[in-house]
Amino acid sequence: MKNENKSLTSITRFLERLGGILLEPRKTFYDMMQKGMSVIEPLFLIIVFFGIQGALFGVFTVRLLYSFLDFLSQFAGTEPLRIFQGSFIIITITTTISWIIAALLIWIISAGIAHLSAKYIFKGLGSYSQLLKLYGYASIPSSLVILGIMLLNLNLFIFFGIFLILCLIAFFWIVVILLVAVERCYLIDPGQAFISSFIVPLVVYLTLSAIIWSIFSSLLSGGLFL
Amino acid sequence: MKGNTITGGIIITILLTSIIFTFTSSIFLESPIKFGEDVSGVIRTYTLVSEDVPGAKHINLNFTVKAGRIYINFTDDSNLIYKFVFKQDKEAKRPNIENITFNNGLLVNVMAESGDIKITLGNNYIYNGTLRVGLGGITARFSNYSNIEFFDLSAIYAGGVLVDIEDGASFDNFNLRVNSGGITIQIKANSLKKSSNISARVELGGVIINSIPVGMNLGSRLRAIADIGGVSINPGNFSIIKQTANEVEIMTNNYLMAPTKLDIEIFTGLGGTLINKNFFLS
Numbered sequence: 001m002k003n004e005n006k007s008l009t010s011i012t013r014f015l016e017r018l019g020g021i022l023l024e025p026r027k028t029f030y031d032m033m034q035k036g037m038s039v040i041e042p043l044f045l046i047i048v049f050f051g052i053q054g055a056l057f058g059v060f061t062v063r064l065l066y067s068f069l070d071f072l073s074q075f076a077g078t079e080p081l082r083i084f085q086g087s088f089i090i091i092t093i094t095t096t097i098s099w100i101i102a103a104l105l106i107w108i109i110s111a112g113i114a115h116l117s118a119k120y121i122f123k124g125l126g127s128y129s130q131l132l133k134l135y136g137y138a139s140i141p142s143s144l145v146i147l148g149i150m151l152l153n154l155n156l157f158i159f160f161g162i163f164l165i166l167c168l169i170a171f172f173w174i175v176v177i178l179l180v181a182v183e184r185c186y187l188i189d190p191g192q193a194f195i196s197s198f199i200v201p202l203v204v205y206l207t208l209s210a211i212i213w214s215i216f217s218s219l220l221s222g223g224l225f226l
Numbered sequence: 227m228k229g230n231t232i233t234g235g236i237i238i239t240i241l242l243t244s245i246i247f248t249f250t251s252s253i254f255l256e257s258p259i260k261f262g263e264d265v266s267g268v269i270r271t272y273t274l275v276s277e278d279v280p281g282a283k284h285i286n287l288n289f290t291v292k293a294g295r296i297y298i299n300f301t302d303d304s305n306l307i308y309k310f311v312f313k314q315d316k317e318a319k320r321p322n323i324e325n326i327t328f329n330n331g332l333l334v335n336v337m338a339e340s341g342d343i344k345i346t347l348g349n350n351y352i353y354n355g356t357l358r359v360g361l362g363g364i365t366a367r368f369s370n371y372s373n374i375e376f377f378d379l380s381a382i383y384a385g386g387v388l389v390d391i392e393d394g395a396s397f398d399n400f401n402l403r404v405n406s407g408g409i410t411i412q413i414k415a416n417s418l419k420k421s422s423n424i425s426a427r428v429e430l431g432g433v434i435i436n437s438i439p440v441g442m443n444l445g446s447r448l449r450a451i452a453d454i455g456g457v458s459i460n461p462g463n464f465s466i467i468k469q470t471a472n473e474v475e476i477m478t479n480n481y482l483m484a485p486t487k488l489d490i491e492i493f494t495g496l497g498g499t500l501i502n503k504n505f506f507l508s
Contacts, residue, residue, distance in 0.1 A: 015234030022233055055248045143237045146244045153251055
């Protein structure tokens with residue numbers, strides 16, 4: 001009975017944390033930092049949230065491919081196309097794993113960039129490991145994206161607009177949580193936290209993309225000329 | 227604090243629903259895009275009319291579908307006992323239907339492996355029913371042509387139940403059960419033919435009641451309990467009898483005096499309940 005109550009309380013506390021990060025991120029982060037945090041929970045959240053997103057995206061892609069196969073089967077017959085159907089599960093597994101890996105990389109890199117900016121440009125007080133833990137919780141608003149992909153799976157045409165709106169809300173919510181995380185962790189003002197959590201990483205990612213793009217395009221054009 | 231727990235509960239509900247959805251969507255969802263006419267399914271229709279079973283007054287439906295969707299609606303056709311339209315895959319087994327007459331009644335047993343089933347019922351019979359889907363959904367529209375003693379609608383493993391109650395619907399008891407998934411109750415009625423009860427239970431997921439009926443002669447009372455999670459309510463003009471983090475009880479001001487009463491009981495195991503609120507605006 002005692003154990004049952006204990007596990008119930010820990011579930012309730014976990015639910016409170018999840019909701020608190022969305023509704024009162026400043027207070028919830030403060031409380032969490034006071035009590036001390038483990039990296040396990042944010043890591044688990046990232047894996048779950050982005051794993052599910054990847055899986056749902058994979059399922060949607062597979063169902064789209066099935067539509068095309070249905071269409072093609074009218075001309076080619078069903079037998080030759082059945083060979084491809086067995087391999088569709090690989091798509092879902094691939095999107096799930098790649099989503100998780102991408103999310104983990106972005107988590108580590110974004111926290112690193114924000115840490116460098118907040119610590120060395122704005123002379124903040126916090127540590128990278130603490131920011132990394134707080135940044136993990138920024139994955140919570142992506143539950144809206146999950147809801148959006150589920151709706152998209154139900155009806156592509158009716159729910160596409162709602163999907164975009166949910167994605168937009170999730171994006172802004174994530175930015176706010178990242179900002180609060182940096183502000184709380186390094187005790188800097190919100191403007192500096194916004195620059196560290198959003199502007200600097202954005203500039204870094206855009207610059208990196210531009211460099212990679214220019215390398216690829218030069219390789220491609222070079223290859224073509226050769 | 228309570229708001230945080232409810233929000234956390236909603237997030238967990240979304241996550242768990244999405245996990246179930248990931249594994250099951252390919253079973254019960256159609257292709258997102260259709261090219262040309264859908265020729266993949268087979269349609270089978272079964273109809274029974276009053277001439278086939280003379281003297282029958284009570285119809286008991288015992289309907290089980292392992293995976294698929296059931297749509298129920300009522301028409302003004304007084305001659306119709308039932309019309310079942312099955313849309314199934316070509317490879318799917320034919321449904322097993324048996325009609326057993328007793329005294330002044332008819333027992334209809336239906337068992338199907340999979341498919342989309344549209345059930346149309348007449349307005350001249352009293353219906354009782356136990357309709358179950360293992361995995362999938364049930365949508366039921368109860369209009370003023372419906373005449374029901376009890377209906378038991380359930381998604382045994384996972385899925386959803388959507389009930390739409392319109393003006394003048396007649397029923398004693400609705401029993402809605404979902405293991406994992408959701409129940410949506412849309413009550414558009416301002417009057418019912420007799421006092422009625424609705425009981426909804428979801429072990430894992432959520433219950434949404436878009437609005438609570440208010441009518442001159444109709445009084446409503448609602449009690450909602452969430453074991454782990456919360457109940458979110460827009461109390462509007464209703465009298466609140468009890469409101470805690472996990473339990474809410476409300477009634478309309480005319481409930482005690484109203485000649486017709488609607489009692490709603492909701493239980494959620496892990497998840498949340500939204501009452502008198504739109505999901506997207508909650």
